[in-house]
Amino acid sequence: MNRIWERRLSPFMDIAKTAWVNRDNLGYAWRILTGGVCDGCALGTDGLRDWTMKGIHLCWIRLNLLRLNTMSPLDPALLADAGPLKERSEADLRKMGRLPVPMIRRKRETGFRPVGWEEALKLAAGRIRQSVPHRVAFYLVSRGTANETYYAAQKAARFLGSNHIDNSARICHAPSTTALRQAIGYAATTCSYRDMIGSDLLVFIGSDAANNQPVLMKYLHMAKKEGTRIAMINPFREPGMERYWVPSAIDSALWGTQIADAFFPIRVGGDIAFINGVLKHLIYHGWADRDFIDRHTEGWQALKDALDRQPFDDLERCSGASRSQMLDFARMYAKARTSVLVWSMGVTMHRHGTDNVRAIANLGLARGMVGRPHTGLMPIRGHSGVQGGAEMGAVPNAFPGEAPVGEESARRFSEVWGFTPPTSRGYYVSEMIDAAWREELDVFYCSGGNLLGVLPDGGYVRKALERIPLRIHQDIVLNPQMLVEPEDTVLLLPATTRYEMAGGCTETTTERRVIFSPEIPGPRVPEARDEWQVLCDIARRVKPDASSEIDFTTTRQIREEIARAIPSYAGIERLARQGDQFQWGGPRLGEEGRFATENGKARFMPVAPPQFAAPEGAFLLTTRRGKQFNSMTFAAKDTQTGSSREDVMLSQEDMARLNLRDGSPVLVRSRTGEFRGQARPGPLFPGSVMMYWPEANALIGRASLDPECGIPAYRDEWVEVILPEDNREGSRAKDHAAERVL
Numbered sequence: 110m111n112r113i114w115e116r117r118l119s120p121f122m123d124i125a126k127t128a129w130v131n132r133d134n135l136g137y138a139w140r141i142l143t144g145g146v147c148d149g150c151a152l153g154t155d156g157l158r159d160w161t162m163k164g165i166h167l168c169w170i171r172l173n174l175l176r177l178n179t180m181s182p183l184d185p186a187l188l189a190d191a192g193p194l195k196e197r198s199e200a201d202l203r204k205m206g207r208l209p210v211p212m213i214r215r216k217r218e219t220g221f222r223p224v225g226w227e228e229a230l231k232l233a234a235g236r237i238r239q240s241v242p243h244r245v246a247f248y249l250v251s252r253g254t255a256n257e258t259y260y261a262a263q264k265a266a267r268f269l270g271s272n273h274i275d276n277s278a279r280i281c282h283a284p285s286t287t288a289l290r291q292a293i294g295y296a297a298t299t300c301s302y303r304d305m306i307g308s309d310l311l312v313f314i315g316s317d318a319a320n321n322q323p324v325l326m327k328y329l330h331m332a333k334k335e336g337t338r339i340a341m342i343n344p345f346r347e348p349g350m351e352r353y354w355v356p357s358a359i360d361s362a363l364w365g366t367q368i369a370d371a372f373f374p375i376r377v378g379g380d381i382a383f384i385n386g387v388l389k390h391l392i393y394h395g396w397a398d399r400d401f402i403d404r405h406t407e408g409w410q411a412l413k414d415a416l417d418r419q420p421f422d423d424l425e426r427c428s429g430a431s432r433s434q435m436l437d438f439a440r441m442y443a444k445a446r447t448s449v450l451v452w453s454m455g456v457t458m459h460r461h462g463t464d465n466v467r468a469i470a471n472l473g474l475a476r477g478m479v480g481r482p483h484t485g486l487m488p489i490r491g492h493s494g495v496q497g498g499a500e501m502g503a504v505p506n507a508f509p510g511e512a513p514v515g516e517e518s519a520r521r522f523s524e525v526w527g528f529t530p531p532t533s534r535g536y537y538v539s540e541m542i543d544a545a546w547r548e549e550l551d552v553f554y555c556s557g558g559n560l561l562g563v564l565p566d567g568g569y570v571r572k573a574l575e576r577i578p579l580r581i582h583q584d585i586v587l588n589p590q591m592l593v594e595p596e597d598t599v600l601l602l603p604a605t606t607r608y609e610m611a612g613g614c615t616e617t618t619t620e621r622r623v624i625f626s627p628e629i630p631g632p633r634v635p636e637a638r639d640e641w642q643v644l645c646d647i648a649r650r651v652k653p654d655a656s657s658e659i660d661f662t663t664t665r666q667i668r669e670e671i672a673r674a675i676p677s678y679a680g681i682e683r684l685a686r687q688g689d690q691f692q693w694g695g696p697r698l699g700e701e702g703r704f705a706t707e708n709g710k711a712r713f714m715p716v717a718p719p720q721f722a723a724p725e726g727a728f729l730l731t732t733r734r735g736k737q738f739n740s741m742t743f744a745a746k747d748t749q750t751g752s753s754r755e756d757v758m759l760s761q762e763d764m765a766r767l768n769l770r771d772g773s774p775v776l777v778r779s780r781t782g783e784f785r786g787q788a789r790p791g792p793l794f795p796g797s798v799m800m801y802w803p804e805a806n807a808l809i810g811r812a813s814l815d816p817e818c819g820i821p822a823y824r825d826e827w828v829e830v831i832l833p834e835d836n837r838e839g840s841r842a843k844d845h846a847a848e849r850v851l
C-alpha cells in the first residue's frame with residue numbers, strides 16, 4: 110500500500126483491530142473508553158472527551174493498550190518452566206494474558222508455582238525486616254500508575270526508612286523538572302493545551318507528537334485553522350510533524366493538514382548552540398522583551414556576557430545550523446506576540462539534557478513567553494502517570510510536592526506522617542542497578558516496568574538483577590525481567606489496572622490537570638490487588654508496632670492525605686465521580702510575571718554548548734519511537750516513516766559517501782555493543798545515525814548519564830557503521846575487520 114494511504118488509513122485499521130482483539134469483552138472495553146481516563150500518554154481524557162476541544166479524543170495508543178485491561182488471566186501452569194518463555198519477546202509475553210495469582214520461583218527451580226497472598230506477603234515482609242533500609246529499593250512504571258499508588262508507595266518506602274524509590278517518568282523528563290524549577294520555580298508545564306490554539310507560534314524542539322501524543326495533532330490542526338504557525342527544531346524531519354491526517358476531522362482525514370511551516374535542522378545535541386545563536390540575534394536586533402526582562406527576571410546581564418564569549422563560528426559548528434538559519438528563526442520568533450515552546454525527549458535524553466532545558470527556558474523568558482494567554486513552556490509528557498510521579502514524591506530526591514529531601518522537609522513530613530523520613534537522597538534507578546551489581550540490594554520491588562528493555566546495556570542489567578536475593582515484580586502481565594534467574598527468590602504479584610481500583614483513582618496530566626478515573630464495572634482477576642494495598646500491607650507487617658502510621662484502607666483516604674501533604678493538590682479529596690477534575694496552579698503559571706522562586710523572579714541561566722570531538726569515521730547515534738508506547742511495541746513498522754525496527758537511518762549524503770544502498774545490511778558498533786540492521790536513507794542531519802528504541806539500547810553505555818539527574822543519555826552515543834564482511838565489496842563503509850575507532 111502507498112505510504113500516504115497507509116498513514117491515512119492506519120487509525121481506522123487500529124479501530125477495526127481493537128474491536129477484533131477485544132471481541133470477547135466488547136462491553137467492558139467500551140465502558141473503559143467512555144468512562145475512564147486514558148492510561149496511555151499524559152494528554153489526559155474524560156472518557157472520549159477532554160477540556161480542550163469539543164470532538165472525540167481517541168488515538169491508536171489508547172486502542173492498542175486497551176487489551177491490557179480486558180484480557181483474561183493466563184494459565185499459571187504456563188509459567189512452570191521459565192526456559193521457553195525466555196525466548197519470547199516482550200510483546201508475546203504480554204499477549205499471554207493477565208497474571209492470575211501470586212507466584213514464586215526459588216533458585217534452581219525451573220519456573221514459577223502459585224503461592225497464597227499470605228505466604229507471599231509474609232515472605233516479603235520477613236526479608237525486609239531481616240535487611241536494612243538502604244538495601245531495599247522500589248521502582249514504579251508510569252503507564253497507568255495512579256497518583257494514589259505513587260503516594261502510598263513513596264510513603265511505604267520512607268516508612269521503611271528508604272529513599273530508594275524512583276519511577277520511569279524521571280527517565281524521560283527529570284532534566285525538564287530540574288531546570289524549570291531553577292528557572293521559574295515550577296517543575297511543570299506553565300500553560301494549558303488551549304493556549305496552543307491561536308498562539309502566534311508553536312515551536313517543537315526534539316518532539317514527535319505525531320507518534321507519542323497523537324491527539325495533540327488534532328489540537329495542532331485546530332491551531333492551524335486559527336492562523337498559528339508551527340516551527341520544528343530537530344535533527345530529523347519528522348514526516349508526521351510535516352503532514353498529518355487527523356481521522357476525526359473530516360477535512361484533515363481527506364486532505365491532510367500541513368503542520369510545520371518551518372523546519373530548522375540541527376545536529377544531534379545541537380540545541381543549546383542553536384538557541385544561543387538565536388538569543389544573540391534577539392539581543393543584537395533589539396528583539397528581546399526588555400520590559401518583561403527588567404521587571405520579572407534576573408541574570409540577563411550574565412546571560413548576555415556568556416553569549417558574548419560564544420562566537421557564531423562556534424555556535425554554527427556545534428549546532429550544525431548556519432548563522433542565517435538562526436536569524437530566520439529569531440525573526441519568526443520575534444514577530445510572534447505569543448508563542449508556546451514544546452519539547453520532549455529529543456531534548457532531555459542527553460548528557461547535557463538539563464542544560465538543554467535551561468537554554469529553552471532562556472529562550473522563552475527572553476521574549477516574555479510565560480504567564481500570558483497563548484504563551485508557555487511545555488515539556489510534553491509521554492506516560493499517563495508521569496506528572497504525578499514526582500509530584501507525589503515517588504523519586505529519590507524529593508518528598509511529596511517536590512520538597513527536596515533533607516532535614517527541613519523531613520521535619521515537615523514527620524508532622525503529616527507521624528514518622529520522620531530519611532534525609533539523604535536515595536538511589537536513581539540506574540544507581541539501584543549499580544547497587545544490585547555490587548550485591549548491595551537485598552530486596553527490589555518493581556511495579557510494572559521492564560528494566561531489561563528500558564535501561565542501556567541490558568546484559569549488565571540482567572546480571573545485576575540476578576544478584577538481588579528477593580525480587581518482587583507486581584504487574585498486570587508477564588514481562589522479560591520477571592524471567593531473570595533468581596539469586597534466591599522471585600515473587601510475581603498480580604496487580605489491578607487503574608479501572609479496577611475500588612474507589613477510583615486520579616492522574617495528573619501534562620497541563621497539570623488532576624483527573625478522577627472511576628472504577629469501571631466489569632470482569633475482574635479475582636486475585637489481583639492494587640499496588641498501594643500490597644505495599645502498605647508489607648510495610649505494616651515489617652513494623653507492626655507503627656502500623657497505624659500507614660493504615661490506608663481506601664483510595665479516598667489517600668487523596669485526603671495528599672490534600673494535606675501537598676498544598677497545590679488541595680481539592681483532590683473532593684474528586685469522586687467521572688469528570689471531576691481541577692488544574693493545579695490554574696490555567697497558567699507565572700501570570701503577571703510572578704514566579705515561584707525565592708524572590709518571585711524568573712532566572713536566566715547561561716549555558717555553554719557541548720563540544721563534540723567526533724572520533725574519525727564515527728556517527729552520533731540518536732533514537733526514536735515507532736508504533737509503540739514506551740518500550741511496548743505494537744507493530745514491526747513505523748507508520749509515520751515506513752521504517753522497520755531493524756532499520757538504521759542515515760542521511761542521503763552519508764549513504765552516498767559510504768556507498769550504501771537502501772537496504773544494505775550494516776553492523777552498528779559502539780563501545781558497548783553491536784546491532785545488525787539495514788541502512789535506510791532519510792531526512793536526517795548528516796553525521797547521525799537514527800535507530801529505534803529500545804532496540805538501540807544494545808549500543809548505549811550505562812555510564813552515559815545526565816550528571817544532574819542520572820537519566821541515561823539515549824541520544825548521545827558514538828557509533829561506527831560497518832558493512833558486514835561478505836557484503837563490503839565496493840563499499841566505503843568501514844571495513845568489518847578494520848581497527849576499532851571507538
Ligand code: SF4
Binds near residue numbers: 147150152168170171
Ligand atoms: S493522545 Fe494520549 S491521552 Fe489522548 S487518547 Fe492518545 S494516548 Fe490517550
